[in-house]
Amino acid sequence: ARAGRYPETIADRVCPERLERFFAPRPNGGWQIRKQIRDMCVFSTHSIISDPPFSRLDLISCRNVLIYLESDLQRTVFPLFHYGLRPGGFLLLGPSESVTAHPKLFTAVDAKQRIFQRREAKVSVRFPVGGLGLSGRRIAAAPHGHEPAARDQNLTRTLERLILAVYAPPAVIVRGNGEIVFVSGQTRKFLELAPGAAGINVLEMASKELRPYLHVLLREATSKRQERIQRGVSLPVDGHIQPVDIVVRPLLELGADSDLYAVIFYEAGTSLSPEQAEAEGRAPAIGDAHAAALETELRSTRENLQTAVEELEVANEELKSSNEELQSSNEELQSANEELQTSKEELQSINEELHTVNAELSRKLQELDKANSDLQNLFASSRIATVFLAGDLTIKRFSPEASQLFRLIDSDVGRDITDIVPKFAGGDLVADAERVLQTQAPLQREVHLLDADVWYLQRIQPYRTTDDVVVGVVITFVDITDLKSARDSARRLAAIVESSHDAILALDDRAAIVTWNHGAELMFGHTAKEAAGRTIDFLAPGESSPFASAFAAALRGERSPPIEAFLRRKDGSRVQVLASLSPITDTQGSRAAVSWIARDITQHERDRQALRESQERFHEVNAADRKKTEFLALLGHELRNPLAPIRNAIHYLRRAVPAPTPEIQRAVEMVDRQATHMARLIDDLLDVSRISSGKILLKKRPEDLVGVVRTVVEDHRAEAARAGVSVQFSAREPLPVNGDAARLSQCISNILGNAFKFTDPGGRISVVLERRGDTAVVRVSDNGVGMDPETLARAFEPFAQSDVHLARGRGGLGLGLSLVKALVELHGGTVKATSAGQGRGTEVSIRLPLVATAPPDTEADSPELSGGPDDRRHVLVIEDNEDAAQSLGMLLDMWGHAAAIADSGAAGVEAALADPPDVVLCDLSLSGSMDGYEVCRALRAASSTAGALIIAMTGHGLASDTENVKNAGFDLHLIKPVDPEALARIIHNSQLVHAPR
Secondary structure: OOOEEHHHHHOOOOOOHHHHHHHOOOOOOEEEOHHHHHHHOOOOOOOOOOOOOOEEEEEEEEEEOHHHOOOOHHHHHHHHHHHHEEEEEEEEEEOOOOOOOOOOOEEEEEOOOOEEEEEOOOOOOOOHHHOOOOOOOOOOOOHHHHHHHHHHHHHHHHHHHHHHOOOOHHHEEEOOOOEEEEEOOOOOOOOOOOOOOOOOOOHHHHHHOHHHHHHHHHHHHHHHHOOOOEEEEEEEEEOOEEEEEEEEOOHHHHHOOOOEEHHHHHEOOOOOOOOHHHOOOOOOOOOHHHHHHHHHHHHHHHHHHHHHHHHHHHHHHHHHHHHHHHHHHHHHHHHHHHHHHHHHHHHHHHHHHHHHHHHHHHHHHHHHHHHHHHHHHHHHHHHOOOEEEOOOOOOEEEOOHHHHHHHHHHOOOOOOOOOOOOEEOOOOOOHHHHHHHHHHHEEEEEEEEOOOOOEEEEEEEEEEEEOEEEEEEEEHHHHHHHHHHHHOOOHHHHHHHHOOOEEEEOOOOOOOOEEEEEEHHHHOOHHHHOOOOOOOOHHOOOOOOOOHHHHHHHOOOOOOEEEOOOOOOOOOEEEEEEEEEEEEEEOOEEEEEEEEEEOOOHHHHHHHHHHHHHHHHHHHHHHHHHHHHHHHHHHEEEEEEHHHHHHHHHHHHHOOOOOHHHHHHHHHHHHHHHHHHHHHHHHHHHHHHHHHOOOOOOEEEEHHHHHHHHHHHHHHHHHHHHOOEEEEEEEEOOOEEEEOOHHHHHHHHHHHHHHHHHOOOOEEEEEEEEEEEEEEEEEEEOOOOOHHHHHHHOOOOOOOOHHHHHOOOOOOOOOHHHHHHHHHHHOOEEEEEOOOOOOOEEEEEEEEEHHHHHHOOOOOOOOOOOOOOOOOOOOEEEEEOHHHHHHHHHHHHHHHOOEEEEOHHHHHHHHHHHOOOOOOOOOOOOOOOOOOOHHHHHHHHHHOOOEEEEEEEEOOOOOOHHHHHHHHOOOOOOOOOOOHHHHHHEEEEOOOOOOOO
């Protein structure tokens, strides 16, 4: 065991970290425990049966030994183990061994691994004496010189017992369950044996007056691990009432997990007579039933006590026998004492030799003190944090600076450095120290303290003795925070200077170039070697230097404004620069040099001139675009105004003429189609203008593309029938997209309109929707006239038309497909047109991204105003176009409403105030002093007309027009030509403001 040798197979059961730390490989194979660990262990042959036990041990490992002992020997060994362990010590047994026969001595920590912990208990130990080697010898009497010392010890113990018995309060030490472990003082007044089987539980032995309080105090002290006190308990003693204070205190001094408690009884004052106790309210009150029960318990307790007394007599007999054995052992010990006296004489001789050695050591100590003083002064003056570590990385010595860095105190000497090592970024101090111990080579690195912005240069060197043996390491920490900051700043400045595209130079007091960065090399073409030592004037093309005055000012410590100058490159070309000169001072504040920084502004000047020209062109284009927008808005208004009376007249003819002739019916439908076509052309023209100027906004929401396209196809069935073509629709599944349903419908409507125009009667049009990956595809194909490659290439350009289409009389403005392309791209999609050639049809396909969220399954309600039932309304029409006003009046009369017409804004306000209307239909561009906005504000201001439904009817349809209409107070904004059916529903659903007239 002392050699600590093990076979190679232990590597399978020991982790590599422990193997490397505690074991060293043997030359002939196997492993051996390292010498420094073996030197820490003491090996001795010891018999647990015959040799005296060791004491105050932390661990006793006795695995697979007790199984070979008989039960009597085992009962003797366990108390010896209990005696040998310090409080809280551990006992390790084999898998077939246990302490179940001694539950009061040990408690299980891990029953499966057979690990037990010592409990505090009073136990009788029979010490073996056979191992002393004294059997068979005659034990002589102890020398007379030892009698006084033994007598003094006996006197001390006697005095201590006397003081405890006379002056200390009665007390007992109990376990958590009340079992008494130790008794101090006279507890007769408070405790007594209960009748029946003998027991040593304080709760059973306490008097009946104290027992309830002891129950409560012991329970609270056990649960809370705190001292509990009950004061003023009345205890009858010899016909008097004695006030008693009871204290139950956990013995935490024996360890946090100790299960022992001190129960102390204090007599709180003098005893009282029953009359005095009654007067002071201290007389105990116990019911007769309770007293009878307690007397029964007392009788039972007395019987138990009698039995216990008998057993005690038997035990006394056994003790007498044991005492005789102890006397025999004492004689043997006296014999051993004689041998010790002989050893004392030998030790006296050794002591004389030690005196001689001590004198030599004193001289060495003086030299050591002197060296230590020098070392302390060196530590204090160097202000370098230094720590000396032993081979096991425990602290041996440290400097004052190290005490601040590591927060060390004198008592930390001997502690493991891993317990208190600060946290450094950039290295592991413990790992570095271990590496130096292994390699015996110095190690140096820069480390950063995590809890403070401080940098240190960490050096670790092996600690060598005078015999050149490495027994530890020396660690020093030099504060390099300022040095590192300066070094980093210099490095950053150098990197900035070198990476800058500006020319940055340093000039001496003669204007000679000292430094020349990469930016200067790129700007002027000269290398640093070519420019070094030359004056800055060699870059100036003229005889006089443009920087002379600024350089002189910089030498005086003054700053000058930047200078614009033309300098010469190496290739002879000129470069325009903006240069500034500034003084450079050293650490003492003296001006040592001048910095010259130049920026190439040649391209900047060109860009600035180009920017001015671009701004001028932008203003011109912006003005032209604004004029175009104003023109288109005015054109849309002027074109829509004539359409309004036409649509109104058509609607009137269809309703007013009960049975028109076929010729009249065709004429009416012809006019309706052309008016609708005209309105669509105007809308396309304005939409293209909005898209090109970026003023169109989409109202996106999750939509089912199949539902949108199906609605458009069904709306165009009548048009397809008039064109004499068939339309087929196909869709297999819903296709959710995020889009504006109105604009998507407009795209499909434009494509279908083209298909109707360019497909001969009897032709076919196919509309197919399908999913391709994460894309929804809409294909509209026909077998119409088709397109040649030239027309196909510019099909989506504004105003693009084929000559063939124009020749056949089917052309329009050429805006339909360009508008489709713009709207589809605003949705994040693409559109494509294909054709096999003229006469072979055309296919237009739209691709839109699919979304995961399905559109809500709701039907859009038509925009109707909430109102009452269909009543007669008083409607005021304010319109300066006579045809539009008259046609509106005819429609209103036909619908059963009372219509009034005003041809100007002022006339309209006058008519409204004279006869307040329910509904006002007002044009915005009115002739005269008031336009439509002013009319609306005037009507809203009057109390009689403030509640009327005021509708703006205009040919202006820009977003700004809608915002202006809303701000003026209009309820609705309708774009001419207004759908008569929609207008009829709005008026029909409006509220009746005034009583019918």
